[in-house]
Amino acid sequence: MGKDSSNGFFEKVYEVVKRIPLGKVATYGQIARLCGNKRMSRQVGWALHVNPQPFVIPCHRVVDRFGHLAGAFAFGGATVQRDLLLGEGVTFVDDNTVDLERHLWEE
DNA sequence: CTCTTGACGCACA
DNA sequence: GTGTGCGCCAAGA
Numbered sequence: 001m002g003k004d005s006s007n008g009f010f011e012k013v014y015e016v017v018k019r020i021p022l023g024k025v026a027t028y029g030q031i032a033r034l035c036g037n038k039r040m041s042r043q044v045g046w047a048l049h050v051n052p053q054p055f056v057i058p059c060h061r062v063v064d065r066f067g068h069l070a071g072a073f074a075f076g077g078a079t080v081q082r083d084l085l086l087g088e089g090v091t092f093v094d095d096n097t098v099d100l101e102r103h104l105w106e107e
Numbered sequence: 108c109t110c111t112t113g114a115c116g117c118a119c120a
Numbered sequence: 121g122t123g124t125g126c127g128c129c130a131a132g133a
Contacts, residue, residue, distance in 0.1 A: 118127100
């Protein structure tokens with residue numbers, strides 16, 4: 001059907017992100033690794049930036065490898081992201097840092 | 108059409 | 121242990 005070959009990687013990112021269990025978080029590098037290339041971490045960020053379905057894709061559970069929240073959150077802001085994570089039971093070690101030791105998603 | 112930046116991560120000096 | 125640059129791809133100006 002159409003030419004989604006170029007978007008293949010993006011869709012893969014969306015599927016992986018949607019698979020993140022509630023109360024857990026994943027890193028860009030980990031998602032990129034699940035997509036085939038761990039170096040595509042940058043593109044993972046782009047994929048969420050173009051986030052076609054904000055509330056369908058829990059991109060608020062995606063953080064960098066240090067657990068820091070994104071500086072450009074599609075939902076409205078990092079503050080909203082933190083609120084959503086707190087609502088799921090996720091703890092923070094800093095105002096903008098998630099406790100990966102406790103909530104890092106392990107497939 | 109070309110150049111630069113960008114939700115990152117890692118290898119190398 | 122620290123500092124710098126590179127890789128990967130896409131979109132915006």
